Amino acid sequence: MQAFFDRVCEAGGSLRKRSVKVLQVNMGKYCNQACIHCHVEAGPGRKEMMTRDTVDQILKFLDASDIPTVDITGGAPELNPNFDYLVESALRLERHIMDRCNLTVVFEPGKDYLPEFFRANKVEVVCSLPCYTPENVDQQRGDGTFELSIRALKHLNNLGYGDPASGLLLNLVYNPLGAYLPPPQERLEQDYKRILKEQYGIVFNRLYCLANMPITRFEKFLRLRGQYEYYVELLESAFNPATLESVMCRELLSVAWDGFVYDCDFNQMLDLPLGGGNGRRVHISDLSPDALMERLIRTGDHCYGCTAGAGSSCGGALVSG
Ligand code: SF4
Ligand code: SF4
Numbered sequence: 001m002q003a004f005f006d007r008v009c010e011a012g013g014s015l016r017k018r019s020v021k022v023l024q025v026n027m028g029k030y031c032n033q034a035c036i037h038c039h040v041e042a043g044p045g046r047k048e049m050m051t052r053d054t055v056d057q058i059l060k061f062l063d064a065s066d067i068p069t070v071d072i073t074g075g076a077p078e079l080n081p082n083f084d085y086l087v088e089s090a091l092r093l094e095r096h097i098m099d100r101c102n103l104t105v106v107f108e109p110g111k112d113y114l115p116e117f118f119r120a121n122k123v124e125v126v127c128s129l130p131c132y133t134p135e136n137v138d139q140q141r142g143d144g145t146f147e148l149s150i151r152a153l154k155h156l157n158n159l160g161y162g163d164p165a166s167g168l169l170l171n172l173v174y175n176p177l178g179a180y181l182p183p184p185q186e187r188l189e190q191d192y193k194r195i196l197k198e199q200y201g202i203v204f205n206r207l208y209c210l211a212n213m214p215i216t217r218f219e220k221f222l223r224l225r226g227q228y229e230y231y232v233e234l235l236e237s238a239f240n241p242a243t244l245e246s247v248m249c250r251e252l253l254s255v256a257w258d259g260f261v262y263d264c265d266f267n268q269m270l271d272l273p274l275g276g277g278n279g280r281r282v283h284i285s286d287l288s289p290d291a292l293m294e295r296l297i298r299t300g301d302h303c304y305g306c307t308a309g310a311g312s313s314c315g316g317a318l319v320s321g
Pocket of ligand 2: 299
């Protein structure tokens with residue numbers, strides 16, 4: 001395999017941050033699900049949880065910055081007792097808030113208030129739904145997940161989510177079930193919209209197609225099936241230099257549950273500290289927003305997962321497929 005770094009050099013330079021537009025906050029690894037593709041390796045047995053002190057350090061950093069969007073993820077971030085505090089505080093700072101919601105979390109004990117809480121705080125809800133068929137969703141995310149996801153989506157629709165006139169954004173996320181790249185996003189979005197509307201009466205705004213990253217839990221999944229080498233070669237052979245301009249790390253900063261910062265959530269899981277420094281981990285309480293512009297991004301061969309085909313990011317494909 002040719003090193004990703006060399007590919008970037010061949011394509012004309014290095015990956016550097018621009019103005020950061022998204023502060024992605026990973027509130028911890030605890031989750032009510034344990035999906036097979038999960039790069040966080042989240043699940044019900046995980047104990048890592050962001051504390052109130054760390055949330056306050058993040059809010060201080062946010063207040064000192066002009067970063068417009070806070071993207072909250074996990075695990076299931078809503079199961080962190082400090083989730084509501086982070087959302088309400090970020091809204092007071094007049095930032096746009098996104099929550100990466102697994103949908104089933106709203107059926108966890110004491111969490112049925114979440115849809116109304118999202119609406120009250122104008123939270124953009126981004127939900128995983130890797131297929132419109134129950135079999136595929138349950139295979140990847142656990143038995144019964146599809147039915148609960150549909151119930152949660154209907155409730156969000158009843159509150160106005162997904163209706164373009166409401167301004168309440170409801171976006172869905174697709175990722176492949178196995179060792180293959182996502183299909184073209186626009187076409188799949190049309191299929192999702194038609195089938196979810198016809199069969200369940202569900203509407204939503206955008207579908208984001210993500211490629212699976214061959215690290216952590218999905219790497220184990222691939223290795224168990226003897227598909228790891230095949231998949232990483234597939235990603236490398238599909239390298240698309242046109243995606244380099246818009247890889248998400250250029251405009252995103254990722255904060256882990258313990259307050260350390262990374263160029264993206266994948267680097268966080270691989271413990272690859274923020275680029276452009278001396279290789280040591282950097283804590284949000286020691287970072288100035290001014291120190292991000294033009295900062296070198298830490299890359300590795302896993303970055304082929306973001307740059308294959310139409311590219312992949314938390315906001316879906318990077319170029320038209
Ligand atoms: S719901 Fe999300 S965080 Fe939880 S295990 Fe699945 S992919 Fe990971
Ligand atoms: S994994 Fe993707 S987002 Fe992260 S540093 Fe590599 S290219 Fe950027």
